[in-house]
Amino acid sequence: MNPEIVTFNKSLGPHDQQICDLLARVICSKLPEAENKIWHRHPVWFINGNPIVGYSKQKPGIRLMFWSGADFDEPNLGVLGEKFKDASIFYRNESEVNVNDLERWLEKSKQIQWDYGNIVKRKGNLVRIKV
Numbered sequence: 001m002n003p004e005i006v007t008f009n010k011s012l013g014p015h016d017q018q019i020c021d022l023l024a025r026v027i028c029s030k031l032p033e034a035e036n037k038i039w040h041r042h043p044v045w046f047i048n049g050n051p052i053v054g055y056s057k058q059k060p061g062i063r064l065m066f067w068s069g070a071d072f073d074e075p076n077l078g079v080l081g082e083k084f085k086d087a088s089i090f091y092r093n094e095s096e097v098n099v100n101d102l103e104r105w106l107e108k109s110k111q112i113q114w115d116y117g118n119i120v121k122r123k124g125n126l127v128r129i130k131v
Contacts, residue, residue, distance in 0.1 A: 001028050004038040012057060018094040019062045023055050026099055030106040049117045050129065052109045061092040064102075067116055072108045076101055085114045085126060 001024055009020040020043070027045055028036065034045040034052060044054035051067045069077045069087030076098075077087035091097055113129040115122075 002036045002038070002043075005036060005043040008038060008043055015093060016057055016062055019091050019097060020055060022094055022097055022099075023062070023064060023102070026102050027053055027106060030103055031110070047110065047113070050113055051116050052113070053106065058090070061090040063088050063090050066105060066109055068109065068112050068114045069105065071112050071114075072105060074101075074105060074108070077105065084116075 005024055009017050009024065012020060024036075024043065027034075031045050031047070031052065034047050035049075036043065036045045038044075039046075039051065039054070042054050042056040045052050053064070053066050055062055055064045057063075063079075065086055065088040066072065066077065068085050070080050070085045072087065074087070077089055079088040079090070080086070111131050113131060114126040115129050116126070119126060
């Protein structure tokens with residue numbers, strides 16, 4: 001895992017750090033091919049330059065976001081983006097993280113991808129990547 005992500009997690013309070021450490025471990029385990037780094041001040045994993053999953057600290061808790069998650073057909077990813085194809089879930093405690101759900105979402109994130117890497121070139125239009 002990128003040392004910057006370790007530093008990010010350590011900068012959080014104890015409960016948030018536990019959540020983020022768990023998320024990072026599972027994500028790295030299930031997406032070993034993904035590049036991970038701090039992007040726009042938050043941990044994000046990329047496949048072939050396309051953002052797939054990331055998390056951030058927000059007022060409601062730790063937000064786990066899948067860039068193409070709106071098409072996963074997963075009711076627990078209930079916070080849908082308004083403009084793009086993202087979907088999220090918030091965690092306040094490590095015990096709320098259902099690892100089986102997370103692993104299933106990560107598998108879907110490999111198969112269901114919208115091309116965010118070229119969104120500027122396409123003037124805001126998203127195109128589905130054929131995987």
